[in-house]
Amino acid sequence: MSPFLQELPEPVAAARGVRLLLWRDDLVSPELPGNKARKLKYNLLEARRLGHGKLLTFGGAYSNHLAAVAAAGRLHGFATVGLVRGEAAGAPNPTLARCAADGMALHYLDRPTYRRRAEPAFLAEVQAQFGPAYLLPEGGTNALALKGMAELLAEIRQHMAFDALAVAVGTGGTLAGLLTGLRGPETAVGVAALKNGGFLKAEIDALTQAATGQVFTNYDLATAYHFGGYARYSADLLAFIRQFEARHGVLLDPIYTGKLLFGVLDLIGNGHFPPGSTVVAVHTGGLQAWAGWHARFGESVDQ
Template identity: 70%
Template sequence: MPDQLLQLIPHPIATSRGVRLLLWRDDLLNPDLPGNKARKLKYNLVAAREQGHTRLLTFGGAYSNHLAAVATAGRLHGFGTVGLVRGEEHTPLNPTLARCVADGMQLHYLDRTIYRRRAEPEFLTEIQQQFGPGYLLPEGGTNPLALRGVAELIGELRQHTDFDAVAVAAGTGGTLAGLALGLAEADYPARALGIAALKGASFLQTEVNSLTQAAIGQTLPNYELHLDYHFGGYAKLPPELRTFIQQFETEFGVLLDPIYTGKLLVSVLDLIERGHFAPGSTVVAVHTGGLQAWVGFGR
C-alpha cells in the first residue's frame, strides 16, 4: 500500500503537546469507491453474490454517501440497485441523487413516517414484495459483515506505524465498531475514538455494542465515544467549521468533507489540546471520504 495513504499532520496544537498526529487517507484508497463505504460493502457484496442476488436494496437520505456508494458498487460489480430515499422527491435531483441515477440506481421515495419502519422485519418483507427480491443493506451499510471490512484497516495501519489511538467520525457507529473489532482481534493495545457527527447521538454506544455482540458475541471496552462536536447537528456547516476546513486544506493540502471529517479533525485537535492524549502518543485520524457532499454546500 502506498506510503502517501498515511500523512503526517504537523499542526501546531499537536506539536506543542508532543503528540504525533497522522491522517490515514482512506479517501484515496479506491478512486471509484473511496472511503469507509467500500470497506463496509466488501463482504456484503460477497454475501449477496453467494446468495444468488442480482439486486441490492438500501435506504438513505437525499445526501447519503451510502446511497451513492451502493449505486457505484452496483455499477462496478454488476448488481442492479434500488435506493429507498427518506422524504419527498424534489426535482431537479441534487448532485448526490443525480450521481446515483447515473450509476443505474432506481430511486423510490418514502415519507418520513414510513421510513422510520426501515428496520422492522415485517416492513422489510413488504419492501421485498414491492420491489422484487434483493440483498437488503441497512441505512449506512452498517451490519456485522460491514465490521469485517472495516476491521481490516487496523492491519493496514500497523504495516506503516505503531499508534495509541485511531479516531473516526461516527454516523451509524459501524466504522467505529469495526475499528474496535480490528483492535480486539489483533490484541493491539490502542483505543478507537468515535466522534459523533449528529446531535443527540448517545444511542451510538448501544449501536456499537449491539454490532460487536452480533459479530463476535461480546461487547468491547476498547473504544470511546465523543458527543460534543456535532456543530449543531448532522449536515450542519456553521461558519467556524467551514473556516477550519478551508484553513486545514491551505495548511496541509487535504480537503475534508463537510459532514464527517471536518468535525473529526476539529475534535481530535481539541482533545489533544485538552491533554486527552499523553505526550509522545501517536494518534491516527481516518479520512473516510464523502467529498461528493461538498456539491450540496456551495463550495
C-alpha cells in the first residue's frame, strides 16, 4: 500500500463494516503540500505558456491559498502579488509573514473593495495597477485547478479500490475536481467548512459544468459540521483533533481537515456508507494554519 495511504482503525467504522483510510496529500509535496499544489499545477503551466512572470491572487489574512501561491512563486520563479481581505493591522500574522518571506508583495483591500474581486472592471484596474500578471481566483479554483485535482484519483487507484472519497469543502474546487475523475459506482462526500454551506452545491455544479459540460449527481454535501462557520471552532472540535492525533499520529487542521474527519466519522456512525464500503478521506494539508491559529487564539486551542 502507498506510504500516502493510512488505515484508520476507528471503532465506529468497524461497527458499521466500513473500511476507512486517509490519503495523506499533506505529505506528497512537503514544500507545497496538499490540494493547493494540485490546483496550481496546470495554472502555473498556463501562466508560463502565456509568458507571465507574475502571479496575482486574492485571499484572507490566514489563507492557505495565499501561502501556497507565495511558495509556488519561490519554487518556480514567479513574482507574486497577494491582495488581502481587510485592513493591515500591525505586524503581519504568521501566514502573511510566511508569504512575505517567500517573496509575495502584499496589498490590503477593505472589505467592500474585496467583494469586487470577480468583477471584470475591477480585475482590469488590478491588472493596470499591479500587472501584467496571471490572475488566480480566491482559493485557486478554476477549470485548470479541477484538472489537477482529478489526477489524485488515479494515484489512489494505483494502490486501493474505493467506494467513496471524502474531502473538506471551502470554495468547492477540490471536490469539483475529484468529481470529474470518479469512475463507475464511485461516489464522493464533501464536508462544508462554511456555515450555511448549502449554496456550495450550485458552485460545485457550475464548476464541473464549465470544465466538463457535466453536472454530477454521485456526491453529497454535508453541511452540519462547520462548528460555527469558517475558521470557527469549539472545544469539541479541538478535543477531537487532539484525540485523533493521539490515536493515529496525524495532525489535522482546525479549519478544514479536523471538520472533515469529525464529519466522516459521524456520517459512518449514522449509516451514510453501506456496510462493506471502503472510504478514503483526503488530508488536503493546510497545517500552516496552526501558526496563525495560535497567534489569534493563544493557548486556548491547547487546553
